[in-house]
Amino acid sequence: MDHILIEGLRVDTVIGVYDWERTITQTLELDLTLATDIRPAAASDDLQLTLDYAAISARIQCFAEAHQFALVETFAERLAACLREEFAITWLRLRLRKPGAVPNARSVGLEIERGERSPTR
């Protein structure tokens, strides 16, 4: 299976469990791996036949602006569901980081995988 990658996508959103976090926006950093078969697009040189990483990135920006979750877990789960509904994504891996959330940690966040992987060809 082939993968389309989106790495280091930074989005601003209201997110956090504490009162002070409800009054500000914070930046989340996302890495996505999106399973697809790139061969039809490659054979025809046609964007319509693949996952448009620009359109997906724009949708993620829009999603972040439209929601105000407490937990990064909720953000990740709901975003994964949204992307799978709106794009032809059979499987995805989403890594999400919340920089600066824990002062002495280089990074905190999570990684999820959703959907079914097609058999390896």
Ligand SMILES: Nc1nc2c(c(=O)[nH]1)N=C([C@H](O)[C@@H](O)CO)CN2
């Ligand atoms: N597993 C999680 N732990 C914590 C979260 C979270 O979303 N998932 N959030 C916080 C706070 O909002 C933190 O980011 C603020 O410093 C704490 N733990």
